[in-house]
Amino acid sequence: xxxxxxxxxxxxxxxxxxxxxxxKIVVSLASPDVRIPVIVRNDISDLQTxxxxxxxxxxxxxxxxxxxxxxxxPECSVSQVSCLLGQTNDYIxxxxxxxxxxxxxxxxxxxxxxxxxxxxxxxxxxxxRLGKYVDHSNDTQDETTPVRHCSITAPSGxxxxxxxxxxxxxxxxxFNVVSIVSEHVAVATLYGLKRSVAxxxxxxxxxxxxxxxxxxxPDNNTPPEETQRNVVFVDMGHTHFSAxxxxxxxxxxxIQAECNTLIGGSNFDSYIYDYACDIIKxxxxxxxxKSARYVVRLQAAAEKAKNNLSTLKETDLTYAxxxxxIKIPISRAQFESWVxxxxxxxxxLLDTFITKIDKTITIHQxxxxxxxxxxxIVSSIIESVFxxxxxxxxxxxxxxxxxAAAYGAAITTGYTSYVVEDKTxxxxxxxxxxxxxxxxxxxxxxxxxxxxxxxxxxxxxLRNDLESFVYATKSHLIEAKFADCFDEKxxxxxxxxxxxxxxxxxxxxxxxxxxxxxxQKLATAKExxxxxxPKLFERLDEIEKEKARAKAEAATAAPxxxxxxxxxxxxxxxxxxxxxxxxxxxxxxVDLDYYNAIRRYTxxxxxxxxxxxxxxxxxxxxxxxxxxxxxxxxxxxxxxxxYQKVIENCKLALxxxxxxxxxxxxxxxxxxxxxxxxxxxxxxxxxxxxxxxNKQIVQLLNNTKKQISIIQEKxxxxxxxxxx
Numbered sequence: 001x002x003x004x005x006x007x008x009x010x011x012x013x014x015x016x017x018x019x020x021x022x023x024k025i026v027v028s029l030a031s032p033d034v035r036i037p038v039i040v041r042n043d044i045s046d047l048q049t050x051x052x053x054x055x056x057x058x059x060x061x062x063x064x065x066x067x068x069x070x071x072x073x074p075e076c077s078v079s080q081v082s083c084l085l086g087q088t089n090d091y092i093x094x095x096x097x098x099x100x101x102x103x104x105x106x107x108x109x110x111x112x113x114x115x116x117x118x119x120x121x122x123x124x125x126x127x128x129r130l131g132k133y134v135d136h137s138n139d140t141q142d143e144t145t146p147v148r149h150c151s152i153t154a155p156s157g158x159x160x161x162x163x164x165x166x167x168x169x170x171x172x173x174x175f176n177v178v179s180i181v182s183e184h185v186a187v188a189t190l191y192g193l194k195r196s197v198a199x200x201x202x203x204x205x206x207x208x209x210x211x212x213x214x215x216x217x218p219d220n221n222t223p224p225e226e227t228q229r230n231v232v233f234v235d236m237g238h239t240h241f242s243a244x245x246x247x248x249x250x251x252x253x254x255i256q257a258e259c260n261t262l263i264g265g266s267n268f269d270s271y272i273y274d275y276a277c278d279i280i281k282x283x284x285x286x287x288x289x290k291s292a293r294y295v296v297r298l299q300a301a302a303e304k305a306k307n308n309l310s311t312l313k314e315t316d317l318t319y320a321x322x323x324x325x326i327k328i329p330i331s332r333a334q335f336e337s338w339v340x341x342x343x344x345x346x347x348x349l350l351d352t353f354i355t356k357i358d359k360t361i362t363i364h365q366x367x368x369x370x371x372x373x374x375x376x377i378v379s380s381i382i383e384s385v386f387x388x389x390x391x392x393x394x395x396x397x398x399x400x401x402x403x404a405a406a407y408g409a410a411i412t413t414g415y416t417s418y419v420v421e422d423k424t425x426x427x428x429x430x431x432x433x434x435x436x437x438x439x440x441x442x443x444x445x446x447x448x449x450x451x452x453x454x455x456x457x458x459x460x461x462l463r464n465d466l467e468s469f470v471y472a473t474k475s476h477l478i479e480a481k482f483a484d485c486f487d488e489k490x491x492x493x494x495x496x497x498x499x500x501x502x503x504x505x506x507x508x509x510x511x512x513x514x515x516x517x518x519x520q521k522l523a524t525a526k527e528x529x530x531x532x533x534p535k536l537f538e539r540l541d542e543i544e545k546e547k548a549r550a551k552a553e554a555a556t557a558a559p560x561x562x563x564x565x566x567x568x569x570x571x572x573x574x575x576x577x578x579x580x581x582x583x584x585x586x587x588x589x590v591d592l593d594y595y596n597a598i599r600r601y602t603x604x605x606x607x608x609x610x611x612x613x614x615x616x617x618x619x620x621x622x623x624x625x626x627x628x629x630x631x632x633x634x635x636x637x638x639x640x641x642x643y644q645k646v647i648e649n650c651k652l653a654l655x656x657x658x659x660x661x662x663x664x665x666x667x668x669x670x671x672x673x674x675x676x677x678x679x680x681x682x683x684x685x686x687x688x689x690x691x692x693x694n695k696q697i698v699q700l701l702n703n704t705k706k707q708i709s710i711i712q713e714k715x716x717x718x719x720x721x722x723x724x
Contacts, residue, residue, distance in 0.1 A: 015178065015413060016040075016134055016150040017405025018127075019186070020166065022080045022264070023238040024048040025063075026401025027130050029137060029147070030409035036194060037405035039398060040137045044642045045598040047398060049133075052079040053125055055110035058511045059456040060449065061641075062129040068643040068674040071300075074292040075100065076109055081126055083239060084119035085169065086162030092119070096299075097292035111452070120169045120434065121442055127173035128450060136595065151179040151408025153186050153400055156242040156260035164433030172442045178412045184244035184258055185422050186403030187233050187369060191246070191394060192253035193406050193418055195229075230256075231365045234350075234382050234390075235400075236372030239264040241346060243353050244424070245363070252419040256361070259353040263342055265306070265372040271338040272302040276317050276328050286321045294321075309335050310374045336377045343381055350385040367391045369399050455515065461592075462518035463505070464639060466525060468592060470501045473529055476536060485536035494532045501525050571611045571618050578604040578625050585632060594636040601629040601636075627653045627660060634666045646670035661691035665700075672704055677711070680704045 017028040017037055026048055030037040042049045044064055054066035054077035061069055070077035074097050078084070084092055084106075092101050100107040105116035134147050152170060154163050163180045170177050181189075229248045235241070242260035246253050276298060277288050288294045301319050308315035314331040357363075366386045373379055373396070383390055395402075410418045434442070476482045477491055477498075486494065504521065530537045568577040585600030608622050608629075630653035637646045650667035653660055664687035671680035684701040691697060 013413075014147045014149065015405050015408035016130075016147060016175070017186075017401055017403070017408060018130060018150055018152045018170075019183070019401035019404055020082045020123075020152055020154075021051060021237055021400070022083045022155075022240075022266075023051055024397070025051050025126070025130065026398050027133055028398075028402045028405040029134065030405035030413070032413070036190075037402045037409070039402065040133050041595075041599070042133050043136070043595060044637055044640055044645055045595060045602060046645075049130070050079075051081050051126065052077060053081065053122060054078075055108045055115070057112050059453050060110070060125055062126055064642045064645050065640070068670075071296060071644070072293065072675050074296045078106060078108070078122050080239070081119070081123050082166075085123055085165040086159055087119070097295040118442075120165050121172065121445065123166070123169035124172035124442065124446055125449070127170050127175060128446065131173060131175065146174070148175045149178055149408075149412075150175045151181055151404045152177060153183045153404045154180050155237075155240045156182050156184050156244070156258055157240070157262075158182075160432045168433045168439060168442075171439060172446050178408050181404055181407045182258075182422070182425075183235060183237075183240075183400050184233055184242050184246075185255055185420065185425075186400050186407050187235065187367075187394065188231075188244065188246035188253050188255060188403070189407040189410060189418070189420050190399055190403035191231065191233070191367065192248050192420075193410075195248060229364050230361050231367055232363055232386060234366060234368045234373060235370040236378060237264050237370045238266050238372070241349070241372070243350060245357055245361070247361070252421065255420075255422040255424050256358070257353065257356050258424040259349055259356075261345065261349050263345060265303070265375075267342055268335075268339055268372070268375060269299065269302045269306055272305050272317065272330065272335065273298055275330070275334075275338070276302060276305075276319065279328050280319065280321070280326060284321060284324070284326060286323075305330055306335070306375070310376060332376070339377065343377055346378065347381050347385060350382065354385070363388075365391050367394060369394055369396045371396065456511070459511075459513070459515050459518060460641075462515060462522060463513075464592060466501070466518060466522045467505060468590075469522065469525060469529075470498050470505070472590065473536075474498050474502075476540075482536055482539065485539055486533045490532050494529060497525075497528055497532065568607065571614055574607045574611050575618060575621055575625070578607040578622075578629075581607065582625060582629055582632070585629075589632065589636060594639050598633055598636050601633045605629050623656050627656050627663070631660075631662050631666065634663070634670075638666060638669060641673070643670040643673050659686070659690045661687045661694070661697070664690065665694075665697055668697075668700060668704075672700060672707075675707075677704050677707045681708065 013032065015030040015037075017030065019026040027040040027042075028037040029040050039047050041047060042063060046064065049063040050067055052063065052066045052070055054061040054069040054073070056069060056076065066077055070079065078099065080095075089101070089104065092099060092106075102116075105118055106122060107114055107116050109115075131146065131148060150170060152166055154166055166180060167177045227249065230245060231248065232243060232245050234243045239262065240260060241263045242258065244258040245256040247256055280286050280288055280298075288298050298319055301317050305315055305317040309330065309332045312332070314329060317328040317330055319326045319328070363386065366382065366388055368379065368382060368390050373382070373390075379390055406418075407420060410420050474495070476485075477495055501521065508517070568574045581600045581604035585597045585604070588594075588597035588600060605626060608626055611618070611622055614622060630649045634646045634649040634653070637643075637649065647667055647670045650663045650670070653663040654667075657663065664683045668680045668683035668687060671677070671683060681701065681704045684697060684704060687697050688694070688701055
């Protein structure tokens with residue numbers, strides 16, 4: 001068996017922090033050269049990753065890529081994976097939508113067969129992908145070996161078995177777990193580190209290095225620090241509620257008290273879900289619970305309605321059945337009356353918590369985090385119990401993940417002398433988790449599955465490389481700067497050759513095309529094109545060499561007052577900086593660096609969103625740039641197969657330009673890929689009207705109509721058998 005508390009390892013150069021939340025995952029990285037751990041973005045440059053995995057005929061999909069498939073095929077997906085670890089069989093069988101769970105294994109259709117995995121293996125698959133995010137992070141690019149030393153959060157009140165299985169899952173994925181830290185301890189560690197970092201001690205003989213070698217000197221105008229500051233942290237996430245009291249002194253935090261319960265945002269969602277479910281059954285004679293697909297959609301709609309009611313006094317829950325679109329009005333007053341049982345439990349828990357606090361301790365601040373604390377009635381009850389205004393000084397969604405890395409660094413690395421004492425911690429006596437033999441078997445299986453994923457990703461990259469080569473070369477045929485690279489005969493010959501490869505790509509879109517075939521096609525395409533138009537590729541080679549020289553010169557140039565860019569302040573400066581970011585993103589897209597392209601487009605959007613009091617012409621230019629950035633992000637995400645994110649970004653573009661053909665087409669592509677054919681047809685029809693006779697739009701629209709006809713024919717045959 002494995003214990004959940006591994007022995008403290010020697011100092012490490014980096015510590016990965018992982019907030020393995022029930023709904024979202026946050027990854028951070030602690031390094032000697034940064035004061036506060038930094039967030040590690042995922043493969044589509046998001047700060048958070050949905051805790052969900054989906055399976056298809058050839059690979060495993062994680063996070064955003066999994067959400068699209070899960071909405072259409074929930075039987076092929078597993079969500080809230082952290083909630084499955086260390087749980088009883090009865091608990092797992094009670095989940096909604098139900099999992100195909102038997103004899104401790106979750107069964108899913110994968111690689112054209114039914115496969116069985118233990119929950120710890122499912123969690124390990126996600127941890128494995130998180131490791132890739134760390135590898136791709138700019139902060140670990142210079143590392144010779146993968147950064148795999150990590151500190152992982154566990155919910156307050158988690159059992160020894162749950163903590164042990166978190167460790168096991170990370171070990172299967174190749175991580176060395178230096179600590180399992182309670183969420184409230186992680187948050188308190190971050191709060192204390194932020195508070196004391198300006199006064200970080202100078203390195204001594206017993207401290208290898210301070211939190212930062214660039215710590216500024218103390219400000220003589222800073223008021224004297226309190227000898228002790230007592231802060232209550234209240235956190236309500238998707239499935240848990242907790243409160244803790246931490247006392248802060250210079251260079252140290254002490255966790256004095258803690259309480260927790262299994263109440264979270266999902267419990268509040270369930271009241272809206274049940275109400276909507278009853279309305280839909282009574283008024284529309286439709287049973288949502290008869291299909292996992294309909295359950296997942298109503299759960300998402302209920303959560304969205306709850307979030308809306310945090311800022312609005314009333315909202316509509318929107319839901320689509322196969323026959324009609326439904327709107328159910330819900331008011332905040334209704335919602336608050338339904339959730340009174342939950343509020344009563346939270347109040348009772350907090351009242352008991354206060355009685356446990358030493359009467360000599362004065363509470364100076366109540367800090368709230370977690371999405372659930374945004375619910376007005378929840379924040380009101382917290383405020384009333386403690387009798388003071390709530391503070392929102394920490395990031396509500398990222399603090400636990402950053403705190404996990406901060407805690408791991410504090411107890412292992414030696415480059416911070418920050419001390420954390422947890423008086424609420426209990427020792428796990430006994431042996432928990434899986435045996436070493438079982439872990440070795442799980443690791444072997446995971447490595448085999450990773451090899452399959454790598455093969456699929458390699459094939460997808462080769463296909464993208466071939467597509468990019470074909471379509472980039474086709475565009476060069478009509479660019480004026482390359483006009484002298486070929487005559488009319490070679491231009492026509494190259495055009496025909498490229499078109500033949502484009503048609504081959506259309507015919508080989510399924511997963512039966514091998515890596516070898518794509519490799520051969522790409523090599524042949526480049527060889528043939530170079531023979532037909534050698535001057536074009538000589539010119540392109542010169543351009544690439546010039547880019548490399550310019551990049552090398554920029555990297556070696558010493559920073560000076562003249563080349564150091566100042567932060568844009570005026571609206572015009574922000575517009576120019578945003579346009580520059582967008583152009584940089586375009587270059588990265590051409591280079592197939594979709595991750596960094598998304599980052600540049602996102603940076604451009606952040607600049608545009610920070611503008612205010614724009615002149616009409618500035619507003620017009622800003623909107624134009626926003627649409628371009630949203631569509632370019634959608635283009636990158638299509639390559640990454642993150643279809644739900646494609647839909648979201650196209651929606652944002654369409655809010656600015658409702659009839660933008662490119663936005664409608666790309667959203668239609670995403671809907672088609674997740675098999676939402678009716679929605680795809682609607683968008684593609686509108687795109688066809690906005691941009692008539694476009695071959696790509698027409699072709700995809702025809703394919704969509706064919707798929708709808710196939711489904712209708714199947715349903716017709718099914719119903720004829722039912723009533724014959």
